[in-house]
Amino acid sequence: MPETFVIAQGGGPTAVINQTVAGAVMEARKRYPKARVLGALHGVRGVRDGRFITLSDLSENELRAMAATPSAALGSTRDKPDEAYCDAILKGLSKAGADAFVYIGGNDTAGTQSILAEASGGRITCIHAPKTIDNDLVENDHTPGFISAAEFIAGAFLSVDLDFRALPGIYVGIVMGRHAGFLTAAATAWQLEDDGAPHLVYVPERPFDRSRFIADIRATLERQGRCVVAMSEGVTGPDGRSLVETLVSPEMLERDQHGNIRLSGTDLARAVERMLAEDLPGRRARVDTFGYLPRGNIATVNETDAREAFEAGVFAVEAAERGGGSVALQFGGSRTECRLVPLSAVAGKTRHLPDDFLHPDESQVTGVCRDYLARLLPRKFPVAKPFV
Amino acid sequence: MPETFVIAQGGGPTAVINQTVAGAVMEARKRYPKARVLGALHGVRGVRDGRFITLSDLSENELRAMAATPSAALGSTRDKPDEAYCDAILKGLSKAGADAFVYIGGNDTAGTQSILAEASGGRITCIHAPKTIDNDLVENDHTPGFISAAEFIAGAFLSVDLDFRALPGIYVGIVMGRHAGFLTAAATAWQLEDDGAPHLVYVPERPFDRSRFIADIRATLERQGRCVVAMSEGVTGPDGRSLVETLVSPEMLERDQHGNIRLSGTDLARAVERMLAEDLPGRRARVDTFGYLPRGNIATVNETDAREAFEAGVFAVEAAERGGGSVALQFGGSRTECRLVPLSAVAGKTRHLPDDFLHPDESQVTGVCRDYLARLLPRKFPVAKPFV
Secondary structure (H helix, E strand, O other): OEEEEEEEEEEOOOOOOOHHHHHHHHHHHOOOOOEEEEOOOOOHHEEEEHOOEEEEEEOOHHHHHHOOOOOOOOOOOOOOOOHHHOOOOOOOOHOOOOOEEEEEEOOHHHHHHHHHHOOOOOOEEEEEEEOOOOOOOOOOOOOHHHHHHHHHHHHHHHHHHHHHOOOOOOOEEOOOOOOOOOHHHHHHHOOOOOOOOOOOEEEOOOOOOOOHHHHHHHHHHHHHHHOOOOOOOOOOOOOOOOOHHHHHHHHOEEEOOOOEEEEOHHHHHHHHHHHHHOOOOOOOEEEEEEEOOOOOOHHOOOOHHHHHHHHHHHHHHHHHHOOEEEEEEEEOOOOOEEEEOHHHHHOOOOOOOOOOHHHOOOOOEEEHHHHHHHHOOOOOOOOOOOOO | OOEEEEEOOOOOOOOOOHHHHHHHHHHHHHHHHOOOEEEOOOOOOHHOOOOOEEEOOOOHHHHHHOOOOOOOOOOOOOOOOOOHHHHHHHHHHOOOOOEEEEEEEHHHHHHHHHHHHHHOOOOOOEEEEEOOOOOOOOOOOOOOOOOHHHHHHHHHHHHHHHHHHHHHOOEEEOOOOOOOHHHHHHOOOOOOOOOOEEEEEEEOOOOEEEOHHHHHHHHHHHOOOEEEEEEEOOEEEOOOOEEHHOOHHHHHHEEEEOOOEOHHHHHHHHHHHEEEHHHHHOOOEEEEEEOOOOOOHHOOOHHHHHHHHHHHHHHHHHHOOOOOOOEEEOOOOOHHHHHEEEEHHOOOOOOOOHHHHEEOOOOEHHHHHHHHHHOOOOOOOOOOOOOO
């Protein structure tokens, strides 16, 4: 019977990651009325440095208010612990008297948990609870945080579609996503008609070719008189290098201390604007960088997403009794259920858009992808077709 | 007793411009059961080319569905008619048998109406109904379309605030607005606390100075450990030239056929990213271009905005009996009311942020501005303060 739970949040915040914390605290309180639940501030960094708050002291109302608020209430971190760091984390957990550690995050977080589970030799039960707007965790049908971010994207592209029917032109929306195109594909979730916006979708899973891109837009303009494009920040050229790297002149590229290119949506937007100006001169074109706007947007917190994130937290505490592991949201054919999978099955792995989600010949998603998105995110708003 | 109304929509679409059309059609139907109401497709261009649909044939349900849908259902135009164009418009109106012409748009639209009213010698009653997310119409307390766009901005900056408490850094959101900073100022509407995000606000009404900008950010980082900035696309340097023009190297600037600089949010975002990289090296920084996202976003259609836009359409039809003019939303001390003002009072004029809306010493808005925003846009979402 665990006496002390430690909960932490890692990686980029989402609209519903606090629901998972609330679910875990409420379930721990129910199962183990005497147990303490500590929240580590700024993820494993707070565990290492001994910075905790006592979540089990919060009232149910306080927990519900926290759950309904986007972003990570405990703070987050992007630290990727090495061996020494992991030792320090384990020391921090022992010092806090933790029997169980619930770490909410993506595949890096699962990786950290996998290392800690092994290093602790079973003294501390390690549970990974899923979270990422990128929807790129293997073993999961979808991840908490994705549906809310996808709702922002779907609504934005529906709105841009209506806007560009009124004042035709070319629109390109640059959407977060370095390796997986799920969020960009979500731009099609609320399409008004089969050939509605976004007319073209470019994701990291398919090589981007400039001449193909321009030809796609030309064809769409001829068909529709307007062209709306959804593009991932992480689209890569035929040589596998990021498009930004391929298109932006070297002296314009910003690099971090390790010499890695800082892949900024603005760099890509700028490159795309120049492509359009050069190859389609005189055409009205606008490129926007969505950036962080979809991530934890308070205007698009999705109810299903919130409920599933809460349930993932509840299940994470149940999982402590079963020796820990990674909580996975899987689709049973009728509904989404939490299942426990080994940490090693998720750690460090990236899930990509399945092949049958992407049209083989067109820069567009398939019916299989549309069905998947329709299941997660049915359209919320009735829309009257414009007269133009 | 008018027999034929013509309605058109001009300039950039908004979330509620269709409410104004619906209000006008329903009021015309009520007052003049026999009257026809025609909708011109793509503004005065449709009038000139004789492209109309019969709005009075639509059922109340069809009108309400159209009203609830963002963007301009009739299509819009950015044409600025010269004398010959205006003659063609008047011919088009006469051909359609119009006694009254309701044109929904901004100050350019009011300008067109003012020319048409004079040229038609009173044969056709010209009414301008207000619409602009920029909130830059004189004689108006605020304009239909602004509150919904402001709601998007307010929610976005509140969400970014929460995000950057979890993972501190520098964030700059570039907001539409070439000459007026109302929309950018709206970033402060839902601030969590006095010194909450956006910590800094830069608008076209105040000259932008790079060293001041960097000093502002440094001071905020020292105070808060993070810094969130709201910046207008149209910020200008001390010399009055647009910041983009001042900062971007000439060969990088895109110009249209007339040699005018294409002021793109991306150009500014790129310039700001480079400033931060050069003057605050190693700091985590992100710059996003909101662009069209706030304009007619289906996720942030504001109820007050929708109602006022509808009432502006109703009032526009009433105004036909009074010889036409420009419909203005004015604040009576307790509520917003539609009043009729001369077209010449609004035509071609730009309303700027009042001096007392902007702090004299800090890059921030004043309490007067906060009170104004709180009156238009009370916070919608309860938020629990994060633990970090």
